Structure formats: C-alpha cells, structure tokens
Amino acid sequence: MMSSPINVFQRLARQWDRVHPYNAAQVLKIAGTADANRFAAAWHDTMDTLRLGRVCIDGSRLHYESLDGQMGVFGVKVVEGLSLEEHISRELNRRFDDGTEPPFRPFVIQESGFHYAGVVYHHWVADSVSIRSVLREWFVRVYDPQRARAEPLPLARVGYARFFEPFTCSAATGKGLLAAARWISALRKARRLDLREGIDLRVRFALRHFEPGWLAPVHAAARRRGVTLNDLFLAAIAVVCDRHVPTKHRPRRYALALGSIVDLRPYFGGELSEAFGLFLGFTNVLCCPKDLRDRERLIRCIALQGEQQKRTGLAQASALRMAAGVAIGRFVPPERLPQFYQKHLPLTGGISNVNMNRSWATQYHPHPLLDYVRVSPTGPMMPLVFATTTLGDGFHVALTYRPSVVPDDRIDAMTETFREFLSAL
Secondary structure, eight states: EEEOOOOOOHHHHHHHHHHHHHHEEEEEEEEEEOOOHHHHHHHHHHHHHHHHHHEETTTTTTEEOOOGGGGGTSOOEEEESHHHHHHHHHHHTTTTOOSSOSSSEEEEOOSSSSEEEEEEEEEETTOOOHHHHHHHHHHHHHHOOOOOSSSOOEEEEOOOHHSSSGGTTTHHHHHHHHHHHHHHGGGBBBBOOOOOTOOOOOEEEEEEETTTTTTTHHHHHHHHHHHHHHHHHHHHHHHHHHHHOOOOBBTTBBEEEEEEEEEEEEGGGGGHSSSSSSOEEEEEEOOOHHHTOHHHHHHHHHHHHHHHHHHHHHHHHHHHHHHHHHHHHHTOGGGGHHHHHHHHOOOOOEEEEGGGSGGGGGGGTTEEEEEEEOOOOOTTTTTTEEEEETTTEEEEEEEEOTTTSSSSSGGHHHHHHHHHHHHHH
C-alpha cells in the first residue's frame, strides 16, 4: 500500500465533487485496429506496476490499495455504439460513488482506421501531468514494451505548504495575501451569468480539430507582439464568451472574468516533477468592454495581467484562496455552493493549455500516436472550459460546457469565433 497526504486543492476538489462529479479525461488517438485483450492486459500490468488501485482516505492521508484480482470488474471497457464525444459526455456526469472502484475508468473505442484508448478519472486524485504518466505506461506496454517502467510512480510526500512561495516566509505570505485580496476585489467588477432557468451543472464534451499547421502563424503572431500563445488564446476566448455566453450587464459589473489552470510543479522542480498527485493553481484575467472592442488592446490587457501575476506569484498564492474555499465549504451546504461561487467568483470561461511537444508523446507521433486529447472539468465556478492541446503540427480544442448555459447548437459558432480571432492576427 502507498500513501500520501491530502493537499489543499484535493480537499477543495472533493467539496466540488459533492456538488457535481469532478471528473476529467485524457485520450490517445492511435492508428489501426485496437486489440482489446492486449489493452486490457496492459492496463492490468500498468496498475500493478505503478501500484495504483482503489483509493481510501484515512484522516489527512490517502492510500492506494491493490485491486486484489478485481481487474476483470474494473478493467478496460470496450465502448460500442457511442462516439468519443458521447462516451466522454456521459462519463463526465457519472459519479465515482463506488468505494471499491479505482479512480480510473479506462476505455477503448474503435473507429474507421484508428482507435481511441483513454481514461476518465476522478480529478481530485491526480492532475494532467500524473495522468499523462499513466497513459504513457499503458501505451508503451502495448506498442513499445521494452520502454515500460519497472517501478511504481512516486507519490507526493508533502502538500502545498512546504514547497510554494507564499508559505515559505512571512514576507512572501504577505505578498500572496495582498495578491489574493486584489484578485477578490477585482472580481467585484465581473459580470455574472444569466441563469434565469436556474443552475444545472450537467456538462457535455465537444472536440474540434484545426487543420495541420494552422497554429504556426498564430505562434509567430504571438512572438511579434512579445506575448505568449496562451495570452492570444485567452483573448480569443474572451471574445467567444462575450458573444456567446449569456451574462448580466450591470453598471458596476461590466467586465468579463476568465480563469486559467496552472501547473505548479515547475515552481518547485525535482521532487514533484514525476510525483503522482494534484498540484494545480489558478489565475484569472478581467477584460473591460473597451478592451473587448479592440483586438490589440485586448491582447495587451491580458498579457499585462499575466506578467503582473507572474511577478506577484498569483498562481502559487492561489493555494491561499483554496484554503479559504475549503473553510467556506464547511459552512455552505453543497447545494448552495454554485450560487456562492457565481456571486463571489463569477468566471465566464476558462482555459487549460498544454503543449504535448514537450512530452513523451512526441516519440510516437505521428505514427502510431495520431493525437492526444485532454478533457477538463468545469467545476462549480464556470460554464465553459477550453482545453487547447498541441502535438506535432496539429492543434485541437476540447470544450467542456454546460448546455443549460451554452446550448449545443452554439459550439460550432463559438469555435469559429475562436478561429477567426486568431486567424486575423
């Protein structure tokens, strides 16, 4: 049995999970026909070697227990009669409420000329970096067995408090508190969603591919402007949300607020680089109406906020906000948490951006690994999340959205708005 401490984000995510399933997914798109038996045996070996089974909680620690021969019950599901979008959409709304089930639901879907091998996972247990390690081990056991890992993944031995800047000294703590206070104050200007039909947290998933090579000139446009590719993505998403996500316009609430998911591991380094666990932070940007009317002004506004957040350590300081969220969640009933977040953290959309060209996937792309798909949860705070992923010269957007706020028939229009904004650069 392996164990690790439960960190502050995991505690917060477990609160969110009581409101609505906090599930995510990652999927490999692979050339050819899937051998279901081979994938099932490889998954069993992956879980056995990495020592990742069901999870139980003992006070402030979580423990991974062996499945004890139950891989047949919780093994790889061969999905038939459903598309990838349909299967993922169902699983994002299905709870991990069986205490004997591991926090991973692997599956295989055969399509014409290729297949998907993926896993829907209980997100409070692990972040995207950790799941990428799991999928690597599953993949190589099928396609490159000699490169399979022979030892377990290390578990994170500590939580946020020891490693990230806002907690290492009193001066840094003060800086983190000040940054968090400014963040909360700024959000008082943010528009709230127009929720006349009430709050329905059920979500759907949509995947939209862009033609090969499409991203290269956009990347060049970012370099010319001295901004990041993520800055441009956020600017495009701001325009998408302004046009397509219904919000209430009030004199004192005129800005549009967006959130970004940030991997905190690089702020520490070595020990956490391969540790299995959850180490994410959050940042946000606010866009005023005058920014949204001018493309270049909007980009500069977002880039400037990003630079300021890096200087003040806002991503690391988000651990302080998470701690506050955990404390609040002890007093606010789960059914009232969505209203609380909508009132105090009115985010209209968000982004999780990953360049897979910095990962193991490049060794096997473009053949047999055709693509790598990531699916992010919305949580109770926002109705829409863009998971933008680059692999080779390919680029796609995976959208997780609430149909009660963003109807299905708007997804193509939203994707086209995103594309038009970036292509115009």
